[in-house]
Amino acid sequence: MDRKEKSELVAALHEKFVEAGVVVVTHNNGLTVAEITALRRQIRDAGASFKVTKNRLTRLALAGTKFEGIGNLFTGPTAIAYSKDPVAAAKAVSNFAKGNDKLVILGGALGDNVLSVEGVQALATLPSLDELRAKLLGMIQTPATRIAGVLQAPGGQIARVISAKAKKDEAA
Structure with missing residues (x-):
């Protein structure tokens, strides 16, 4: 990846963080292509997005957004789930993680509030915006x-x- 591609990726991620209502950070160590595809489908059906990211570039993209506080979670093989709906991403990731031990939730953020693993799990138990x-x-x-x-x-x-x-x- 050259510098131009990296800067475009950082800008695109920054835009996604600005628009998102919630971001969930996960470790995806050992997931197969089929499992990641199933996870992406499940997350997409919930109205959220899932992206495997480069840690350094993601930390750069977090700068200047309301999610700056979760920058320390980006170590190792990480991926993010994000959505405008404050519950959709957390619910989809949590449901998938219940059935697959290879996906580990590290934490997340709801606006300016940094969430622990328990916070993400609690958020996942709430009804979605459409259900409400x-x-x-x-x-x-x-x-x-x-x-x-x-x-x-x-x-x-x-x-x-x-x-x-x-x-x-x-x-x-």
């Missing part, structure tokens, strides 16, 4: 459905009483 939106929409729609049911109930009860009265009168 769905729950909120369900909570908003539920009261309207209940109100409609309550308003219809007295009319239905009156109709049943009148029907019973009419049947009683017919029988007599």
